[in-house]
Amino acid sequence: xxxxxxxxxxxxxxxxxxxxxxxxxxxxxxxxxxxxxxxxxxxxxxxxxxxxxxxxxxxxxxxxxxxxxxxxxxxxxxxxxxxxxxxxxxxxxxxxxxxxxxxxxxxxxxxxxxxxxxxxxxxxxxxxxxxxxxxxxxxxxxxxxxxxxxxxxxxxxxxxxxxxxxxxxxxxxxxxxxxxxxxxxxxxxxxxxxxxxxxxxxxxxxxxxxxxxxxxxxxxxxxxxxxxxxxxxxxxxxxxxxxxxxxxxxxxxxxxxxxxxxxxxxxxxxxxxxxxxxxxxxxxxxxxxxxxxxxxxxxxxxxxxxxxxxxxxxxxxxxxxxxxxxxxxxxxxxxxxxxxxxxxxxxxxxxxxxxxxxxxxxxxxxxxxxxxxx
Numbered sequence: 001x002x003x004x005x006x007x008x009x010x011x012x013x014x015x016x017x018x019x020x021x022x023x024x025x026x027x028x029x030x031x032x033x034x035x036x037x038x039x040x041x042x043x044x045x046x047x048x049x050x051x052x053x054x055x056x057x058x059x060x061x062x063x064x065x066x067x068x069x070x071x072x073x074x075x076x077x078x079x080x081x082x083x084x085x086x087x088x089x090x091x092x093x094x095x096x097x098x099x100x101x102x103x104x105x106x107x108x109x110x111x112x113x114x115x116x117x118x119x120x121x122x123x124x125x126x127x128x129x130x131x132x133x134x135x136x137x138x139x140x141x142x143x144x145x146x147x148x149x150x151x152x153x154x155x156x157x158x159x160x161x162x163x164x165x166x167x168x169x170x171x172x173x174x175x176x177x178x179x180x181x182x183x184x185x186x187x188x189x190x191x192x193x194x195x196x197x198x199x200x201x202x203x204x205x206x207x208x209x210x211x212x213x214x215x216x217x218x219x220x221x222x223x224x225x226x227x228x229x230x231x232x233x234x235x236x237x238x239x240x241x242x243x244x245x246x247x248x249x250x251x252x253x254x255x256x257x258x259x260x261x262x263x264x265x266x267x268x269x270x271x272x273x274x275x276x277x278x279x280x281x282x283x284x285x286x287x288x289x290x291x292x293x294x295x296x297x298x299x300x301x302x303x304x305x306x307x308x309x310x311x312x313x314x315x316x317x318x319x320x321x322x323x324x325x326x327x328x329x330x331x332x333x334x335x336x337x338x339x340x341x342x343x344x345x346x347x348x349x350x351x352x353x354x355x356x357x358x359x360x361x362x363x364x365x366x367x368x369x370x371x372x373x374x
Contacts, residue, residue, distance in 0.1 A: 006034045008084035010094040014041040019258040020172050023359045038078045092117040099143045109144040119280035121207040151286035151307050170366045172288040174295045176358035179266040189251045196223045196337045199268035202289050204231030209274025216330045217246040224249045265296035273302045295354045299346035315353035
């Protein structure tokens with residue numbers, strides 16, 4: 001019989017497209033734990049084989065209610081079979097069931113609050129649903145042993161909002177690595193050699209600056225816009241690009257597993273991290289994509305939200321723009337596109353920053369807490 005401590009990670013998403021889950025899984029394995037992942041996939045993705053990953057296929061076509069009922073049923077069924085000593089709830093959606101099962105099994109509970117879920121952008125015009133989410137989180141967050149956030153502002157907010165003490169910050173930062181190869185976007189999409197590649201990577205939804213860049217592209221003539229990822233608003237963005245007559249310079253390149261992503265990111269000239277200030281959660285944003293651009297040595301164009309601005313300016317890895325001023329976005333990107341000397345300087349700074357801003361360093365914070373609590 002194995003004497004290794006067992007850890008179960010529950011996540012509403014595909015772990016192969018989520019660096020936080022994959023990095024956490026691999027780090028825990030390296031530390032000698034037995035780790036399993038219970039997760040869910042609703043895109044037509046090809047799922048790699050990992051015997052420790054349980055990935056349930058569910059469909060959004062059945063409607064929201066049936067989708068969540070299916071999710072909760074499958075999650076409960078998988079969790080009840082687990083013999084874990086520690087359970088990770090990787091989002092608000094898995095939190096209630098994880099708490100219920102972990103309490104029955106007398107196991108430890110870690111809650112990964114990736115966002116300020118009570119104030120995410122999608123709830124800003126839905127006060128009733130927002131109240132329900134807040135009530136659920138307020139009740140269950142008090143039952144966990146440790147709360148993780150992805151930024152200091154989130155940590156302070158949750159401590160004050162829910163009167164908590166057991167909250168730590170573990171930023172969503174990629175592994176320290178170098179590309180194994182550089183994917184040739186220029187050949188793939190017939191991009192002229194004198195055009196710069198503007199890259200967005202992440203989920204395709206509102207509030208991520210995509211529409212702003214599509215509009216700005218009308219006045220940015222020496223660049224193409226490539227989007228890596230999938231999402232519910234993809235068709236809307238395709239329509240916008242066509243209506244703005246910029247579609248010939250926009251490419252939707254699909255999504256790729258996290259362990260391959262840096263090979264694509266590194267082929268871009270400029271990475272776009274443009275979170276719009278539409279909610280408290282977004283205002284606190286410190287997204288993984290910002291650090292992924294840095295790791296890939298890609299200069300960043302960032303919004304002026306405080307945590308993102310702080311990283312860009314502290315490490316001098318790019319420029320900060322005002323998303324409320326489209327003309328500022330346009331002029332700033334045009335200036336950067338035409339300033340090869342500054343782009344090279346930012347790339348060098350990214351390479352240095354990556355030595356500090358990597359998962360191997362960040363994981364040590366969580367590692368100490370796991371050892372202390374367990």
